[in-house]
Amino acid sequence: MAGEMSIIGSVILALFLAGYLGQQYLPPPKPRVIGLDLGTTFCSVAVFQPGTGEVEVIGDEKGRKSIPSVVSFTPAGIYVGHEGQELSDINPQNTIYDAKRFIGKIFDPETLDQESTRYPFKIILNNGSAEFLVSPNSTFTVSPEFIGSRLLRKMRKMAERHVGLPVEKAVISVPAEFDELQRNCTIRAAKLAGLDILRVINEPTAAAMAYGLHKVDVFNVLVVDLGGGTLDVSLLNKQGGMFLTRAMAGNNKLGGQDFSQRLFQHVSERVRQRHGVPPTLKEDIHRLRQAVEEAKLNLTVRASVDLEVHLRLQVTAAEGPREERVTFQERLTRELFEDLNADLFQKILAPIETVLHEGRLDKGEVDEIVLVGGSTRIPRIRQLISQYFGKEPNTSVDPDLAVVTGVALQAGIMGGAWPLQVSAIEIPNRDLRKTNFS
Numbered sequence: 001m002a003g004e005m006s007i008i009g010s011v012i013l014a015l016f017l018a019g020y021l022g023q024q025y026l027p028p029p030k031p032r033v034i035g036l037d038l039g040t041t042f043c044s045v046a047v048f049q050p051g052t053g054e055v056e057v058i059g060d061e062k063g064r065k066s067i068p069s070v071v072s073f074t075p076a077g078i079y080v081g082h083e084g085q086e087l088s089d090i091n092p093q094n095t096i097y098d099a100k101r102f103i104g105k106i107f108d109p110e111t112l113d114q115e116s117t118r119y120p121f122k123i124i125l126n127n128g129s130a131e132f133l134v135s136p137n138s139t140f141t142v143s144p145e146f147i148g149s150r151l152l153r154k155m156r157k158m159a160e161r162h163v164g165l166p167v168e169k170a171v172i173s174v175p176a177e178f179d180e181l182q183r184n185c186t187i188r189a190a191k192l193a194g195l196d197i198l199r200v201i202n203e204p205t206a207a208a209m210a211y212g213l214h215k216v217d218v219f220n221v222l223v224v225d226l227g228g229g230t231l232d233v234s235l236l237n238k239q240g241g242m243f244l245t246r247a248m249a250g251n252n253k254l255g256g257q258d259f260s261q262r263l264f265q266h267v268s269e270r271v272r273q274r275h276g277v278p279p280t281l282k283e284d285i286h287r288l289r290q291a292v293e294e295a296k297l298n299l300t301v302r303a304s305v306d307l308e309v310h311l312r313l314q315v316t317a318a319e320g321p322r323e324e325r326v327t328f329q330e331r332l333t334r335e336l337f338e339d340l341n342a343d344l345f346q347k348i349l350a351p352i353e354t355v356l357h358e359g360r361l362d363k364g365e366v367d368e369i370v371l372v373g374g375s376t377r378i379p380r381i382r383q384l385i386s387q388y389f390g391k392e393p394n395t396s397v398d399p400d401l402a403v404v405t406g407v408a409l410q411a412g413i414m415g416g417a418w419p420l421q422v423s424a425i426e427i428p429n430r431d432l433r434k435t436n437f438s
């Protein structure tokens with residue numbers, strides 16, 4: 001008996017030793033579960049590297065770490081991400097973006113009609129669900145899930161190329177406000193892309209994890225996510241190592257696109273003042289929009305930028321209409337950008353106040369503020385938030401990649417990757433309503 005015990009003991013010891021040595025000397029296993037952020041305007045994919053414990057965000061063929069959530073249908077085929085985005089100005093009726101706003105949502109005809117007016121493509125109602133009507137060659141409808149699946153498929157391919165193995169499992173994030181049907185439809189989109197979803201986690205929880213807040217002693221975390229087209233503010237509580245969403249508020253019509261639009265309108269008006277006509281050719285508008293977008297990004301790091309765009313303006317002269325080729329140059333300052341958007345920036349505070357009120361919390365009781373979404377890079381927005389709270393927000397993780405970083409950490413946990421971390425996640429939020437300002 002004692003002999004048997006000691007044999008079992010040695011076997012266990014040997015197993016431990018093998019595990020320890022294996023961990024020390026074998027090449028680390030490849031990540032088997034990927035983390036996906038299927039965003040309204042951008043998507044990204046990341047893996048947790050077993051061994052180093054680092055998260056690696058995977059680039060596309062050109063190394064870009066997020067792809068636009070755009071799918072364009074042409075007679076030659078379907079173009080996804082940057083390629084789809086490139087076609088948005090010349091193929092607007094067949095280039096679908098913002099599909100996430102429609103996934104798993106039940107609409108009444110009036111609401112959908114109202115939403116449709118904001119888009120250059122056709123949206124129709126099919127038994128309460130939104131579908132996109134496209135006619136690249138023949139006319140057909142595609143569902144928001146189908147659009148999601150093409151984006152997810154592209155990210156799956158990016159991951160497979162990076163890892164060098166087929167990828168079939170993933171963890172995906174969704175907005176905290178998503179109901180069961182929206183979550184189910186997101187899972188269905190992943191299935192269509194050949195991916196099995198092991199867990200769905202809330203975007204603010206993922207962002208908090210990216211900052212390691214699941215491992216440190218904090219209680220109240222406020223997550224401000226300002227993306228291309230939406231603002232989401234969530235108040236999280238940590239209870240027994242698990243995140244609970246206490247309150248949510250936002251503005252589903254406020255984001256980087258609106259800030260760019262203000263700058264575009266300004267620049268367009270300057271063209272009119274200088275040359276008598278505003279840009280009207282599709283190519284001119286496309287070029288001007290791209291230049292404005294780039295200038296906006298540069299104004300985050302510089303005080304001014306010099307815009308230079310070649311235009312072919314359609315001038316009406318006494319002899320009839322003619323085309324005038326001009327090189328439009330204009331200096332844009334950060335101050336101008338802030339002035340043009342002052343009222344929009346101010347709108348960020350309303351949902352913050354709402355979540356504090358609903359969570360019955362004083363702003364001084366917020367332990368950490370996490371900023372997510374590309375538009376939180378804008379210096380004036382950071383300043384507004386830090387002034388409001390009287391403390392600095394957490395910004396060390398790239399705000400475009402904070403969500404996917406947290407999702408990949410969760411994917412690492414699900415994949416049983418070494419080093420094992422606490423599997424702290426979240427308590428499902430039931431019957432929680434989001435207050436929307438828009």
Ligand SMILES: *[C@@H]1O[C@H](CO)[C@@H](O)[C@H](O)[C@H]1NC(C)=O
Nearest residue numbers: 073074075077078136137138
């Ligand atoms: C029509 O367009 C779709 C989507 O862009 C493409 O998949 C399909 O092959 C095209 N069909 C024909 C007959 O060209």
Ligand SMILES: *[C@@H]1O[C@H](CO)[C@@H](O)[C@H](O)[C@H]1NC(C)=O
Nearest residue numbers: 105106107126127128129181
């Ligand atoms: C329409 O939607 C309802 C639920 O929203 C579902 O029960 C029904 O089966 C659907 N009908 C069709 C034809 O898809």
Ligand SMILES: *[C@@H]1O[C@H](CO)[C@@H](O)[C@H](O)[C@H]1NC(C)=O
Nearest residue numbers: 179180181182183184185187
């Ligand atoms: C979502 O999917 C689960 C599991 O497949 C199912 O039990 C549930 O009824 C679905 N809910 C909705 C609202 O579709």
Ligand SMILES: *[C@@H]1O[C@H](CO)[C@@H](O)[C@H](O)[C@H]1NC(C)=O
Nearest residue numbers: 291294295298305306307308
């Ligand atoms: C923006 O910055 C990039 C790189 O820093 C530079 O190449 C580009 O010319 C800048 N654009 C403007 C409009 O200043």
Ligand SMILES: CC(=O)N[C@H]1CO[C@H](CO)[C@@H](O)[C@@H]1O
Nearest residue numbers: 211212213216392393394395
């Ligand atoms: C500036 C700031 O608030 N940084 C915080 C970000 O989050 C970590 C926790 O991981 C804190 O330790 C930092 O102080």
